[in-house]
Amino acid sequence: MTMRFTRRSFLGTSILAAGTLAMPAILRAQEGPIKLGTLTPLTGSGGAYGPVMADVVKKAAGEINKAGGVLGRELVIISEDDQTNPEAGLRAARKLIDVDKVSAIMGTWASSVTTAVAPVCWQSGVFLATVSGADSITKLPHQGFIIRTQPNTTLQGRKFGEFALELGAKNVAFVSPQTPFTESQFAALTKAVEAAGGKTSILIYDDKKTTLRTEVDQVLRSKPDAIVMGGYTTDTAVLVRDLYRANYKGKLLGFGYAVNKQLVEALPPDVSEGIVTLSPSAAQGTGGYKNVARLLGVDSPDTYSCQIYDHLNLISLAMAAGKGTTGTVIKDNVRKVAQGGGQKVDNAVDGLKLVTAGTKIDYDGASGPCDFTDIGDIEDAQFRYEQIKDGKIVLLKIA
């Protein structure tokens, strides 16, 4: 065996094989449907959220297609799995961009995946709509190709601080796994609490541990009267259980995406009783949230499904407004349909009719008003405050 022969024949065969596999995709790409990609975590630690996200996009695109599509063309959604891993996410993104030739990628969830995928998107002229929260993402040199619907973490931290004070807490502990936004969130929370004369402390835990008993003991040593939990559903469940075992009686605050129906169902009612949650919310009475609930057939869809639903609608409307289907058209027109006054719409089907008729629209979505700053952050978000009572999530207020 010589190396040259083997390598060459291998390269040849693999290129041939890859080429054959991609053939239908090339044929399809000539004219006809508009292709959009979703890149959500279908497996890995984000696996609790990604499948529903991919599902809601497919269903919403189905409704748009039934009503005539965008610019008279059908929307085709290609769903890839980022495996909650930047390496796998990057490979999937390259496939979406180079083989499927999508105009936009929606729904990247983990901040590390978004940061890995972002340069590839803006260099290929592909629009990227994400739900990642890390402040650093919109500070990348993305030339307008990125928007995110997740409120940036400084804002969330401040809201947590303010709400803890409202509940009468003076000594607030922030307990969270290490994430790209842990620090900025804690800094904003501390600023809000200290302004009112309170004090804060922070504890970072490893989100892959199955018990957090030592961490809980450490937190309780400073006798906090409110604990803000910064993790996701799986590790928050562990934390809540261990806090209950340690007989903690103070306030518990968590993110709406972590303290959700799954968590409530996984824990006995007296363990989860009284946890207050906070999540970005649509203004009360808008139809976007109800649309997502209807598409998914659930009462309270999670914020990520709402956000990716907004991504799809904004991208469809921007393409219609700009009369083109490329990523550049989307980036140049997305703010024209998202903000700046005009007729309010909460779904793409109605919006597309108005845009075609030449009416100026202002999209308010399922996740919030969807108005974007120049670097792609959302300008303002309303928050939904809820509390668990008797194993049920009850709405306190929207503000």
Next chain:
Amino acid sequence: MLTYILFALVIGSVYALLAQSLMLSWGLAGLVNLGLAGFFAVGAYASAMLTTWGHAPIPLGVAAAMLAGGLVGLVVCFSTLRLRDDYLAIVTLGFAEIVRLVASNEVWLTGGTDGISGIPVLVPRDAGIWFHAGSLAIIAAAVAAVYLLLRRLLRSPWGRSLRAIREDQTVASVAGKSIVRFKAQAFSLAAAIAGVAGAFYGHYTSYVAPDLFQPLITIYIFLAVTAGGNARPAGAVIGAYLLVAFLEATRFIAELAPGVSAVQAASLREIVVGLGLVLVLSFRPDGLLPERSQKAPAL
């Protein structure tokens, strides 16, 4: 499409470097190294920090990655001298996790979970297709260099001694071979190669973060080396390229399956990857290129 193929080949080349590293430590020296992702991370971070923050030239970064990988490899090897097989596997797996946790929590040193973005690239990015082709040429040249080096080492008395140690430590020791020295050399060299792979990965994708270095990548490389043949450099290289071709091809196969949802397709892919490993192990337990027994040289 061409970009995608070139991209897959670059990733395949990075995997090929990792696979050759594993071939050396596991296939030749018999040291089950589940810490591969850790050495990959050490190299990636060493080069990324030096070139992004220190503005050092890339060749210097790659050299630093090699050195850092080698040194860390030496430390891990000396702290696990008395361990073999399963015990070594457990300790090295723990090492990789420690590297990942340090990288996410020591924010002052590594930038934390944000990672390091904007790492300088091998070929200017605005060169379009030539960015991928150029990077591929450089990384493939590194694969070839490592391949030639390993082939040379394998044929040398050094390679024979390693195999002897792998087969029976006591016998090799009785024959006057210094077990510790050979093991440390092999393990350290393997770690250095993994470090180089990490450096190239960072210089191609411009981004490193702790999340990249989950144990998943180690498993993939074990799969590649098992499929290709774990005691021959050519086997490791071919296994790595085959693995990437296989991982990417499963995307298209999953798309062809009618009536499956996105999450089912993703799970199907993982099933197919697992099934692939089982099939290879049942039909070609020694991989595509099994180890050749070497005849003693004629006197």
